[in-house]
Amino acid sequence: MSDLKISNLHKHYGGFHAVKGIDLDVPSGEFTVLVGPSGCGKSTLLRCIAGLEETSQGTIEIGGRDVTYARPRDRDIAMVFQNYALYPYLSVKENIAFGLRARKFAEAEIEKRVSRAAEMLAIGHLLQRFPRELSGGQRQRVAIGRAIVRDAILYLFDEPLSNLDAQLRDDMRVEIKRLHNELGRTMIYVTHDQIEAMTLADRIVLLRDGLIEQQGAPLDLFERPKTRFVAGFLGSPKMNFVDATATRTGVKLADGTTLDLPGQKGLKAGAAVVLGLRPQFITVAGKTVAKGHARVPAVIELLQPTGSRVQATLPLGGASIVAELAAHDVSKPGEKIHIDLDLTRAVVMDPQSGQVI
Amino acid sequence: MTATVHPDRNFKYWLVAPAIFLLLLIGLFPLIYSLIVSFMRIDMMDTDTSFAWFYNYKTLFKDSRLWWSLAHTLLITAVALPIELLLGLAMAYLFLEKMPGRQVFISLLVLPTIISPIVAGATWRLLFDNRYGPINQILGWFAGEPVNALWTINPTLVYPAIIFCEVWQWTPFMFLILLAALSNVDKSQTEAAEIDGARFIRTFRYIVLPAIWPVMAIAILIRGLDLFRIFDIVWALTQGGPGTKTETISIYAYVQGFKQFETSYTAAIAFLVVFILTVVCVWAIRRMGLVK
Amino acid sequence: MSGLPLHRRAGFRLSFRYLLAALLVIVFCFPVYWLFIISFKTPDEIFAFPPVWYPASLQFGNYWVLFKDGDAGTVWNSLVLASVSTFFAMILGTVAAYSLVRFKTGGENLAVWIISQRMMPPVAIVFPLFLLYVYFGWVDTYFGLIILYTAFSLPYVIWMMRGYIEDIPLELEESALIDGCSRWEVLWKVVLPMARSGLFATAVFTFIFAWNDFLFALVLTRTEVTTYTVQVTHYFGGQSNFWAKIAAMSVLGTIPVFITVAIMQRYLVRGISMGAVKG
Numbered sequence: 001m002s003d004l005k006i007s008n009l010h011k012h013y014g015g016f017h018a019v020k021g022i023d024l025d026v027p028s029g030e031f032t033v034l035v036g037p038s039g040c041g042k043s044t045l046l047r048c049i050a051g052l053e054e055t056s057q058g059t060i061e062i063g064g065r066d067v068t069y070a071r072p073r074d075r076d077i078a079m080v081f082q083n084y085a086l087y088p089y090l091s092v093k094e095n096i097a098f099g100l101r102a103r104k105f106a107e108a109e110i111e112k113r114v115s116r117a118a119e120m121l122a123i124g125h126l127l128q129r130f131p132r133e134l135s136g137g138q139r140q141r142v143a144i145g146r147a148i149v150r151d152a153i154l155y156l157f158d159e160p161l162s163n164l165d166a167q168l169r170d171d172m173r174v175e176i177k178r179l180h181n182e183l184g185r186t187m188i189y190v191t192h193d194q195i196e197a198m199t200l201a202d203r204i205v206l207l208r209d210g211l212i213e214q215q216g217a218p219l220d221l222f223e224r225p226k227t228r229f230v231a232g233f234l235g236s237p238k239m240n241f242v243d244a245t246a247t248r249t250g251v252k253l254a255d256g257t258t259l260d261l262p263g264q265k266g267l268k269a270g271a272a273v274v275l276g277l278r279p280q281f282i283t284v285a286g287k288t289v290a291k292g293h294a295r296v297p298a299v300i301e302l303l304q305p306t307g308s309r310v311q312a313t314l315p316l317g318g319a320s321i322v323a324e325l326a327a328h329d330v331s332k333p334g335e336k337i338h339i340d341l342d343l344t345r346a347v348v349m350d351p352q353s354g355q356v357i
Numbered sequence: 358m359t360a361t362v363h364p365d366r367n368f369k370y371w372l373v374a375p376a377i378f379l380l381l382l383i384g385l386f387p388l389i390y391s392l393i394v395s396f397m398r399i400d401m402m403d404t405d406t407s408f409a410w411f412y413n414y415k416t417l418f419k420d421s422r423l424w425w426s427l428a429h430t431l432l433i434t435a436v437a438l439p440i441e442l443l444l445g446l447a448m449a450y451l452f453l454e455k456m457p458g459r460q461v462f463i464s465l466l467v468l469p470t471i472i473s474p475i476v477a478g479a480t481w482r483l484l485f486d487n488r489y490g491p492i493n494q495i496l497g498w499f500a501g502e503p504v505n506a507l508w509t510i511n512p513t514l515v516y517p518a519i520i521f522c523e524v525w526q527w528t529p530f531m532f533l534i535l536l537a538a539l540s541n542v543d544k545s546q547t548e549a550a551e552i553d554g555a556r557f558i559r560t561f562r563y564i565v566l567p568a569i570w571p572v573m574a575i576a577i578l579i580r581g582l583d584l585f586r587i588f589d590i591v592w593a594l595t596q597g598g599p600g601t602k603t604e605t606i607s608i609y610a611y612v613q614g615f616k617q618f619e620t621s622y623t624a625a626i627a628f629l630v631v632f633i634l635t636v637v638c639v640w641a642i643r644r645m646g647l648v649k
Numbered sequence: 650m651s652g653l654p655l656h657r658r659a660g661f662r663l664s665f666r667y668l669l670a671a672l673l674v675i676v677f678c679f680p681v682y683w684l685f686i687i688s689f690k691t692p693d694e695i696f697a698f699p700p701v702w703y704p705a706s707l708q709f710g711n712y713w714v715l716f717k718d719g720d721a722g723t724v725w726n727s728l729v730l731a732s733v734s735t736f737f738a739m740i741l742g743t744v745a746a747y748s749l750v751r752f753k754t755g756g757e758n759l760a761v762w763i764i765s766q767r768m769m770p771p772v773a774i775v776f777p778l779f780l781l782y783v784y785f786g787w788v789d790t791y792f793g794l795i796i797l798y799t800a801f802s803l804p805y806v807i808w809m810m811r812g813y814i815e816d817i818p819l820e821l822e823e824s825a826l827i828d829g830c831s832r833w834e835v836l837w838k839v840v841l842p843m844a845r846s847g848l849f850a851t852a853v854f855t856f857i858f859a860w861n862d863f864l865f866a867l868v869l870t871r872t873e874v875t876t877y878t879v880q881v882t883h884y885f886g887g888q889s890n891f892w893a894k895i896a897a898m899s900v901l902g903t904i905p906v907f908i909t910v911a912i913m914q915r916y917l918v919r920g921i922s923m924g925a926v927k928g
């Protein structure tokens with residue numbers, strides 16, 4: 001059964017068309033991440049689901065019930081906001097209990113649920129404090145606590161981690177993932193951060209200009225992007241794009257290097273294409289060239305160590321590409337090396353449409 | 358049973374409806390009513406409701422008592438407003454820097470503003486009394502001989518008396534607003550100017566004034582409007598006297614309406630006042646750059 | 650420069666500031682002192698020449714007379730009118746301001762129209778209002794003056810509360826909507842608590858406006874709901890022994906405001922500057 005079903009959803013703000021016809025089906029228990037650059041309509045979509053924005057066209061069903069015209073409180077949802085949305089004049093306990101009180105739960109039940117949520121989030125010792133006395137991470141936990149005390153069908157997260165510093169963000173990501181595993185609830189999570197999307201999602205829905213560009217499991221999108229936009233958006237460092245010309249069996253780069261692309265059919269010889277190669281799929285040449293790999297010489301221009309790995313900038317076929325190499329395989333800029341390109345995982349795109357061929 | 362309209366659509370109108378209803382009843386309705394009446398010829402003797410069109414407005418132009426009252430109002434405004442502004446500014450500068458007991462001083466200085474204008478007028482009436490009031494007594498100490506100034510009666514002294522009272526009551530208001538505005542001026546900017554060797558006047562003109570201007574402009578506008586419709590203080594001090602020497606436009610309108618029962622003519626005066634205020638306000642708001 | 654060591658100059662500067670401050674306090678507070686002191690004087694002291702700067706003892710006789718004659722009841726009238734009208738103006742004004750801020754109801758035009766009502770000179774509407782009140786029989790009633798003061802305070806309340814409500818994060822309200830509150834509950838449980846300090850500051854000023862009103866009360870009251878401001882002027886131009894009554898009545902009418910302001914002081918300065926800044 002699907003917990004959320006959106007059909008042909010549109011949202012206009014005056015003359016601005018923010019959401020341009022979205023269909024989405026979210027099965028029960030799934031963790032779905034809506035991701036995309038700012039202005040892609042992901043937050044608007046979430047706010048439409050929550051009922052905070054009126055829809056212009058289309059329908060929204062939650063738990064099999066049409067809620068397109070229902071009030072937010074009648075939609076059976078809970079939401080965690082970017083800026084925590086804690087009431088400064090209420091204690092942590094009362095903040096968590098707010099939704100239960102609004103829905104007239106019995107005092108004993110409130111007590112039970114608040115303490116259980118507090119325990120899950122390890123904020124039991126903070127219950128009597130006020131939001132202003134908490135750190136950013138603690139506030140975020142309280143905000144999540146306020147959502148999970150409720151028995152909602154759908155849990156919405158609107159960029160909940162974007163105000164935290166990097167370290168805390170990693171911790172909270174783990175926490176949210178753990179909560180999802182424990183609770184098994186349907187969650188919809190909006191972020192602009194592709195790492196959050198990759199690590200948290202059962203399914204990623206990548207939006208662009210108010211439309212779904214591609215959706216599927218994270219690895220699926222990472223390895224088999226349908227468009228140049230998807231290929232470029234997911235993955236860090238970004239995928240390398242090199243202009244090339246198609247040949248019958250592969251591509252020819254600007255400097256004349258030809259690369260055979262195994263399994264790549266349907267290329268029209270002589271057509272301009274873009275070759276996409278992930279930095280992770282480039283290695284320093286070993287003893288043998290693996291099947292489907294190509295070995296090319298390169299001179300290192302720049303090195304950015306990240307610890308166990310190092311990001312090397314090198315020229316390839318008239319362009320500058322980044323390779324993520326093992327830290328000790330290279331030593332300094334100017335070094336002449338050979339690199340192996342894993343062409344089984346390379347993608348070829350049409351430069352005009354951006355579609356992967 | 359699925360709804361097909363977004364709920365709470367009319368909520369926002371329910372919220373403003375009572376306020377708008379009251380404003381229409383108390384604000385707009387009387388205004389329209391007066392506009393209509395101002396075209397008629399209703400007075401105490403005559404309840405003739407036929408239209409006389411611009412008869413009352415033509416009379417306005419020939420009514421020298423009206424124009425004098427307007428002149429009196431402008432005189433008070435033109436003198437009191439700059440004094441309040443400059444004195445308030447000077448006081449704000451005096452208390453800008455922290456000093457022990459600053460809050461106590463500020464609280465005491467604000468006292469005149471929270472007193473009602475009618476009480477302020479009454480108080481100064483007692484202070485100005487030629488024989489039993491302390492003002493003449495204090496002046497006598499400086500003059501070295503008894504002073505017997507008739508503050509609220511002598512035509513040359515009555516304006517200083519009114520303006521004194523007005524300034525006393527409303528300078529603290531200017532002071533408070535300007536103190537708040539000055540406290541918000543970015544200190545690093547004024548300090549940078551001082552380090553560059555700029556003199557106080559220059560720093561004020563090019564750094565402080567632009568920063569406090571939005572607040573100052575509104576304070577001037579508010580006080581200017583209040584001064585233009587000044588009634589209470591003058592009423593308490595002189596009731597427009599001696600004769601009609603200190604009659605302001607508000608007092609004149611009151612006298613016409615409630616002492617002489619010139620219904621239609623009063624309505625016409627009211628409209629003249631509204632017209633002048635609107636013109637001045639629109640001009641001031643544009644001129645002061647309050648609206649981009 | 651003066652050649653004095655820096656700390657000595659700073660010391661002179663501070664002393665100079667204290668001197669000026671003290672002078673200002675004397676000038677601005679002396680009239681208030683005089684008013685209070687007259688109210689406690691005996692007739693002999695009031696009409697002494699040269700004036701008596703402080704009475705030999707505090708006489709409450711002047712107040713006693715006011716209570717005995719029932720004149721002091723006008724302070725009660727003022728209190729009822731000002732509090733009740735403040736209460737209503739705060740409720741109606743706050744919800745209207747909320748609507749203007751959150752839903753942009755009526756766009757800029759409605760907001761400008763409401764605020765322009767504040768420029769309205771009382772004298773321009775008091776006369777037609779008087780005729781309207783005579784027609785409805787509202788002259789000299791609590792009801793009549795309360796709706797008048799309420800209406801007259803509304804633009805100010807809306808103007809001020811708009812600024813405070815704009816500062817409330819939208820997320821707090823949205824979160825409450827999702828958590829199960831109706832629109833009204835959001836107003837009650839989120840907006841009002843969040844705008845608390847603004848509500849207090851605005852209420853104090855609204856109260857003072859109504860409290861200080863003279864013209865409306867002069868025209869629209871007779872004997873039943875006479876306010877203390879009108880009562881003070883009743884003593885003008887009469888016998889000289891009315892001086893004591895003027896002073897005592899004024900003091901009675903001033904004390905409630907002093908108390909209110911003293912209690913609410915911390916909200917006021919922010920209120921004044923906010924109102925000006927947010928324009």
